[in-house]
Amino acid sequence: MARITKSPDERKAELMAIAEQLFIEKGYDHTSPSDIIRKAGIAQGTFYYYFASKDDLARAIIDRYLDRVSEYVSRVANDQTPDAPHKLLMISDALIDLSKKKMGLVGGASIDRSLGGRAEYVNQIKAKLLSVVQQIVRQGVAEGQFNTDYPDETAEILFFVSLYLNRELRNTRDPVERKKKIAASRVLMERTLGTQEGMFRSSL
């Protein structure tokens, strides 16, 4: 086949994009390097020139997410806006936003399902995000805006609900349905945290 040379970064990004799509569509285990290679129109060996293994490719994709998520998180954490409810809202909105951009791998079960043995690795992302959420909830309780006896556990559940919502929204096209799902989850957050009603109605 004709030898098509591209800049390494371009090739690498292209392979990651193709791989990510296939991982989401068919799952990590049912996507073979050959599938990716075929779609990319490259030779068998070229794949291994860029990635040491299929696992290495997965790690690269996750790392990219980790970076993006870290960025979101630090933006929220370092934000001047002082109170917990707004911070929580921002994180929640960020996750919904990610779902719009089809950043498929982040989000509940799908991230696990996609990346076979790399679950521990993936959990880093979750743990990182979760600890931020827990910190926010604790802050909210301390500042008297949230009211709960189990801040860490509640934060965990709410975080999980957000991931769930993120996944649901990726599969829901109907705008009315989307609004209802978002509204229901916001009410749940407000009531669960004992916050002022309407505090979490975002503009999404």
Add this chain to the structure above:
Amino acid sequence: MARITKSPDERKAELMAIAEQLFIEKGYDHTSPSDIIRKAGIAQGTFYYYFASKDDLARAIIDRYLDRVSEYVSRVANDQTPDAPHKLLMISDALIDLSKKKMGLVGGASIDRSLGGRAEYVNQIKAKLLSVVQQIVRQGVAEGQFNTDYPDETAEILFFVSLYLNRELRNTRDPVERKKKIAASRVLMERTLGTQEGMFRSSL
């Protein structure tokens, strides 16, 4: 090798138990028939004497769940206890109970992760349970015991939270941690449904 003959029911149950454990531990795709065979100490052909394929085994395991879950659900649905909160509590307790009995596959992501192409099949179980939960929530709203503008969506989230809790509890040994997680989820349910405080404190 020495020939160990067992009754078909016994052998079949034994193989399903071993398989289920391995599916949970390593995932469906990373569990080979040979893994199961090795653990069971049988010959290659014996496995296929009982199950036509690896997929057939998966189906058998799921079917068993479907039966058990259906039993739970109909027990709750047909129960004399009249009000929605108690029914909801019973379903929730039932799911926690299942987790104690190590009925591993029921429960959020793990059920999906474990069973390759059988996702649609698994979703039947979820859909069945979910519709029961939605019905209960609607009943509660109608009877004035629950208060929510989005009964179906709320039911869906609460159901998902229950599955999440079920999974978490399977991985949590510390009794203090377990109590906290259960308590947090109960408070979440109560507040989300606008029910009387303490309504959902089960004895679990």
Add this chain to the structure above:
Amino acid sequence: MARITKSPDERKAELMAIAEQLFIEKGYDHTSPSDIIRKAGIAQGTFYYYFASKDDLARAIIDRYLDRVSEYVSRVANDQTPDAPHKLLMISDALIDLSKKKMGLVGGASIDRSLGGRAEYVNQIKAKLLSVVQQIVRQGVAEGQFNTDYPDETAEILFFVSLYLNRELRNTRDPVERKKKIAASRVLMERTLGTQEGMFRSSL
């Protein structure tokens, strides 16, 4: 399953009949002992009580043919009718007759196809029949009723044509087609052997 006892001869005959049918339908290699066992409604072990192996069963079926064919042959060979054309006609008619009785295994390729490694064994039948035909042709030449420079080779081809015809007739239902095929083969025999026209018009 209920234990159904039959006389050994009956069982054996039943199994041979079922096996023969399956061998013809699906071929020897694609018929498993389990196929036969299933159709017979017996247990796995029962099959091996009657036949030492699948091969042994094949041998038994062929032996039965060998006997039947031998009978036909000796009937023809010892027949009082003196001249070669009539003898040849009788053998040919006999083969056509066998085809009517659906004695499937005799007949050209099918006998080979059906019985995997037993080809040599099967060839005994052919060789036996062929030698009789060759003898008849030689007799016919000696008595001046046939005219050919290559009696043995001609006999071989004619014998093969008969087997071919036998096979064709088993697959031909239409009576007009059947008559044409038989007629064409008879003319071929007559002309090839330089016999009087009409000598071989049998009543079939």
Add this chain to the structure above:
Amino acid sequence: MARITKSPDERKAELMAIAEQLFIEKGYDHTSPSDIIRKAGIAQGTFYYYFASKDDLARAIIDRYLDRVSEYVSRVANDQTPDAPHKLLMISDALIDLSKKKMGLVGGASIDRSLGGRAEYVNQIKAKLLSVVQQIVRQGVAEGQFNTDYPDETAEILFFVSLYLNRELRNTRDPVERKKKIAASRVLMERTLGTQEGMFRSSL
């Protein structure tokens, strides 16, 4: 093991040649991919790099025949030589020729025996050749050079005799035997078609 790289065409041809030989020797069903692989001295995966399955390999071998046979047939059909006897002779010679080149699969039963479920496919080749032969015989009758009341049936038998001869010759080394067999079949053709004696003495 030492890695021996060959051009795809070479490897493919090599595998097909080895496979064909084994199919003829042991039969299709009793030849495993592993047999072919062992003889070729390659790795398990190399076989499947070239052929998607054992069946695919069979198809490839047959296709090659179909091409070769088609070539022969169209060469004869389009030949300037006008009369039917010569055309028939050419086809017959062509089949004998194929047998010399060890083009083993063409020829009666062996082609069926070798290729499991592919019988229908194989029959296409036969049907194609047969229709050409029938056409030639009809032409010969129309032009007054052949004399038969059953042109199609006679053509069918003669065609089958040719295939039989093709197979016999592949197993006959002795030149005297070969000549006799060819001569006998030629006389049979001449007499059967009521042609002038000596018309079909080819130089083979």
Add this chain to the structure above:
DNA sequence: TATGAATGAGTTTTCATTCAT
């Protein structure tokens, strides 16, 4: 005579990875 659970060597196939060019 008959049962049917159990065997195990073999077959067909997959796929992540390597390496000579």
Add this chain to the structure above:
DNA sequence: AATGAATGAAAACTCATTCAT
């Protein structure tokens, strides 16, 4: 940087046969 033929271990499954009851 890129190629693509080749590798080999392991996965999934088959089936003729055995054996304790």
